[in-house]
Amino acid sequence: MISLPHYLAIGAILFVLGLIGFLTRRNLIVMFLSAELMLQGVALNFVAFSRAHGNLHGQVFALFIIAVAACEAGIALAMFLMLYRKKRSLDISLWQALREPGLEETRDTVPLPVEPKEEPLPVLSVSGVEPARKERDYA
Amino acid sequence: MLFTFYFLLFTFYFEEDVLADSSNDLNWTVLLPVVAGGLAVWYMLPSTKRRPMVFGALAGLIALVGLAVFLVSGFGDQIPQTVEAGLFFGFSGLAVVFATLMITCRNPARSALSFAIVVLSTCGLFLLLAAPFLMAATIVIYAGAIIVTFLFVIMLSQHGGLSSADLRSRDPDLAVVAGFVLLAALLVGLERVYDWRNVDSAIAHAQQLAEAEKIDPEYLTPLTDGLGDPLPLTPKAEAFLTDLRAALNRVKVASPRSMDDSRLTDHKLVQEIENDMNGLANLGFRHHDAETIRTNCQKIAAGLSRLKALRDGNASFSDVPRSEHGEVKPIGNGPKQLPAANVSAVGRTLFSDHLLAIELAGTLLLVATIGAIAIAGRRGKSS
Numbered sequence: 116m117i118s119l120p121h122y123l124a125i126g127a128i129l130f131v132l133g134l135i136g137f138l139t140r141r142n143l144i145v146m147f148l149s150a151e152l153m154l155q156g157v158a159l160n161f162v163a164f165s166r167a168h169g170n171l172h173g174q175v176f177a178l179f180i181i182a183v184a185a186c187e188a189g190i191a192l193a194m195f196l197m198l199y200r201k202k203r204s205l206d207i208s209l210w211q212a213l214r215e216p217g218l219e220e221t222r223d224t225v226p227l228p229v230e231p232k233e234e235p236l237p238v239l240s241v242s243g244v245e246p247a248r249k250e251r252d253y254a
Numbered sequence: 255m256l257f258t259f260y261f262l263l264f265t266f267y268f269e270e271d272v273l274a275d276s277s278n279d280l281n282w283t284v285l286l287p288v289v290a291g292g293l294a295v296w297y298m299l300p301s302t303k304r305r306p307m308v309f310g311a312l313a314g315l316i317a318l319v320g321l322a323v324f325l326v327s328g329f330g331d332q333i334p335q336t337v338e339a340g341l342f343f344g345f346s347g348l349a350v351v352f353a354t355l356m357i358t359c360r361n362p363a364r365s366a367l368s369f370a371i372v373v374l375s376t377c378g379l380f381l382l383l384a385a386p387f388l389m390a391a392t393i394v395i396y397a398g399a400i401i402v403t404f405l406f407v408i409m410l411s412q413h414g415g416l417s418s419a420d421l422r423s424r425d426p427d428l429a430v431v432a433g434f435v436l437l438a439a440l441l442v443g444l445e446r447v448y449d450w451r452n453v454d455s456a457i458a459h460a461q462q463l464a465e466a467e468k469i470d471p472e473y474l475t476p477l478t479d480g481l482g483d484p485l486p487l488t489p490k491a492e493a494f495l496t497d498l499r500a501a502l503n504r505v506k507v508a509s510p511r512s513m514d515d516s517r518l519t520d521h522k523l524v525q526e527i528e529n530d531m532n533g534l535a536n537l538g539f540r541h542h543d544a545e546t547i548r549t550n551c552q553k554i555a556a557g558l559s560r561l562k563a564l565r566d567g568n569a570s571f572s573d574v575p576r577s578e579h580g581e582v583k584p585i586g587n588g589p590k591q592l593p594a595a596n597v598s599a600v601g602r603t604l605f606s607d608h609l610l611a612i613e614l615a616g617t618l619l620l621v622a623t624i625g626a627i628a629i630a631g632r633r634g635k636s637s
């Protein structure tokens with residue numbers, strides 16, 4: 116039968132994927148989504164333990180996780196909007212001034228690949244004489 | 255490919271260390287999905303180099319198949335072909351696939367939609383775990399409110415298409431190594447805690463030997479005239495004793511280590527089993543004492559079963575001296591009964607056992623609301 120360790124394994128996988136996303140991605144929104152993914156993994160663990168132990172305390176814990184995640188989402192999204200107004204970007208590396216003293220600033224050394232530019236549409240030269248307009252056409 | 259080399263090195267070292275006393279030194283059911291999954295995630299993370307997606311997809315497929323094999327065979331339970339098993343594998347496969355897509359998509363809007371699918375699949379798993387209220391609440395709050403708010407923020411802040419932050423990732427090698435070493439540790443730990451197969455087979459083997467009418471001569475060392483060094487044990491007896499030792503190591507994991515800690519009977523039991531095993535080898539197998547073999551095997555099987563039941567949380571604790579922390583109740587193995595009226599039972603638990611916590615959570619929500627309004631309501635100079 117599907118027992119406790121199966122759900123624990125799925126919870127562990129979700130947590131680890133969220134961890135990797137939080138560590139690597141640089142968009143504030145994706146980082147925040149990764150943190151929520153970690154919370155989902157933990158909530159799955161709590162509910163699985165609740166089922167295995169036959170009481171409801173695990174489900175109550177998961178409810179509290181949802182409440183805290185909702186608070187977190189509200190505050191974080193408000194802050195993202197404010198940060199976006201200051202820098203016009205959601206790139207986390209624009210806020211490196213907040214880093215710990217004594218640490219080097221991280222710089223991107225590898226340039227992004229240059230997208231090939233599209234050929235501009237051909238422009239036809241004007242040929243012939245423009246017909247005179249009458250006043251009543253504009254009425 | 256330096257990263258791959260380091261990754262393999264880390265994982266090999268780790269596996270070998272953890273599974274030193276197991277017969278399966280390199281635990282392939284864990285190693286294969288973890289390495290393939292790490293490669294898949296590393297391939298698909300945003301990077302300045304264009305990588306062929308085919309390899310990432312292929313590695314991801316291998317990782318998923320390996321994960322399914324691990325889940326089916328790793329914990330020693332037989333998985334029947336029921337609707338529950340089908341739903342579990344469907345929902346968890348969806349959750350894992352879309353979680354991977356979420357962290358690897360370059361477009362944050364697609365990430366948010368993938369996260370919505372992950373939440374829906376997790377809600378399916380909640381329903382399988384008999385938590386219908388939590389499922390409904392999670393769908394409404396996560397997949398409804400939070401994701402929609404995210405999409406609004408993305409809409410407000412992504413005017414010029416993808417930014418350079420979405421096309422790069424920071425230290426993907428180290429992050430993937432760290433994450434998947436952690437995952438391997440968790441999976442190996444789960445397997446070692448929940449897989450009882452080698453203990454069960456050792457107990458069955460000992461019981462079979464204890465009930466045998468006539469001891470199989472393959473176990474018995476040929477007799478000498480009593481002079482000189484004792485002959486080594488036969489291969490079959492040696493294998494049997496190795497199995498017993500591995501099973502004992504497996505069940506004594508949590509027993510107290512210090513000799514003078516006599517509050518728990520575990521330690522005495524472990525010592526008795528070790529003595530019985532020595533007697534079995536020296537007196538039984540070397541000197542053909544059938545009675546010793548039978549009684550010792552009987553005692554070893556009973557002792558191992560008792561220790562396994564203690565580890566399992568399945569034993570009655572009446573004969574275990576209590577620790578100073580009070581009464582110990584058996585936890586029990588396998589799913590217990592949950593009340594059918596889930597909503598009312600959750601409400602009763604919330605408002606009786608967790609009353610203070612729920613008041614605090616409500617206060618937290620209020621404070622967060624005020625804070626969000628205070629932060630977002632302030633106008634920046636640029637707007």
